[in-house]
Amino acid sequence: GHHWGYGEGDGPSAWHKNYPVAQGSRQSPIDIIPHQALQDRSLGPIVLNYDHCTSINISNNGHSVVVEFDDSDDRSVIQGGPLDNPYRLKQFHFHWGGKGCEGSEHTVDGYGYASELHLVHWNAVKYCSFGEASTAPDGLAVLGIFLETGDDHRWLHMITDALYMVKFKGSGTEFKGFNPKCLLPSSLHYWTYLGSLTTPPLHESVIWIVLKEPIAVSEKQLGKFRLLLFTGEEEDQRTRMENNFRPPQPLKGRKVRSSN
Numbered sequence: 001g002h003h004w005g006y007g008e009g010d011g012p013s014a015w016h017k018n019y020p021v022a023q024g025s026r027q028s029p030i031d032i033i034p035h036q037a038l039q040d041r042s043l044g045p046i047v048l049n050y051d052h053c054t055s056i057n058i059s060n061n062g063h064s065v066v067v068e069f070d071d072s073d074d075r076s077v078i079q080g081g082p083l084d085n086p087y088r089l090k091q092f093h094f095h096w097g098g099k100g101c102e103g104s105e106h107t108v109d110g111y112g113y114a115s116e117l118h119l120v121h122w123n124a125v126k127y128c129s130f131g132e133a134s135t136a137p138d139g140l141a142v143l144g145i146f147l148e149t150g151d152d153h154r155w156l157h158m159i160t161d162a163l164y165m166v167k168f169k170g171s172g173t174e175f176k177g178f179n180p181k182c183l184l185p186s187s188l189h190y191w192t193y194l195g196s197l198t199t200p201p202l203h204e205s206v207i208w209i210v211l212k213e214p215i216a217v218s219e220k221q222l223g224k225f226r227l228l229l230f231t232g233e234e235e236d237q238r239t240r241m242e243n244n245f246r247p248p249q250p251l252k253g254r255k256v257r258s259s260n
């Protein structure tokens with residue numbers, strides 16, 4: 001298949017060669033400008049039903065660290081807000097920078113955060129699989145949460161303590177009973193807009209819901225993400241996994257709406 005990454009030759013500026021939709025009309029991420037967002041009173045609160053969620057495993061896919069869920073029923077769903085249906089939780093993963101650098105994908109008034117958590121959901125009411133949903137304009141809903149450096153996050157250690165087991169690309173391990181509700185900020189106020197996957201194949205199938213309030217994690221906790229490698233155990237060249245974020249893309253006339 002088409003190899004892509006975040007390096008000089010295979011990074012975001014080269015993705016359009018194998019994935020022309022990279023220059024499409026609803027690409028993500030974007031720079032969110034709060035004062036230009038439309039306050040939409042018809043936008044209700046988002047509702048997260050993660051209480052019976054069933055994480056399965058944690059793995060390094062060579063681009064990020066991913067926690068996958070059993071999405072064979074509607075145990076863990078997001079609904080409300082801009083969504084017409086409940087969307088089923090499939091996985092979550094992170095994007096982050098290098099030491100002291102920014103690493104979020106969305107920015108706010110040009111300001112980047114240290115990292116960004118993506119909770120990926122798919123519309124199982126209208127589509128039969130994640131794959132099918134991932135190519136539909138209303139197929140996916142991704143909840144984005146900013147991470148800023150500050151105090152230790154009391155629950156993130158459950159993730160960071162497992163990272164040594166998934167150091168290499170292609171490594172994975174069982175990771176059961178983790179409920180991502182513990183990674184949410186206190187406010188669920190959000191911005192929402194129509195966008196895309198932020199990595200190849202960059203499908204324009206995502207309803208983005210980006211929470212306004214970041215969560216705080218310590219520099220020590222973030223540093224553990226940077227011990228991960230883009231490369232596999234069998235490769236000679238060890239490349240540290242960091243700066244795995246796509247920069248903001250042109251808005252192309254899209255409107256960003258704001259929950260109240």
Ligand SMILES: NS(=O)(=O)c1ccc(C(=O)NCc2c(F)c(F)c(F)c(F)c2F)cc1
Binds near residue numbers: 118130134135199201
């Ligand atoms: N950073 S993000 O915007 O939140 C994002 C979320 C999910 C994926 C993903 O699932 N990729 C693999 C993948 C596909 F990209 C497919 F199109 C597909 F059909 C899959 F089954 C699949 F696993 C990529 C980026």
Ligand SMILES: [Zn+2]
Binds near residue numbers: 093094095118198
């Ligand atoms: Zn992501």
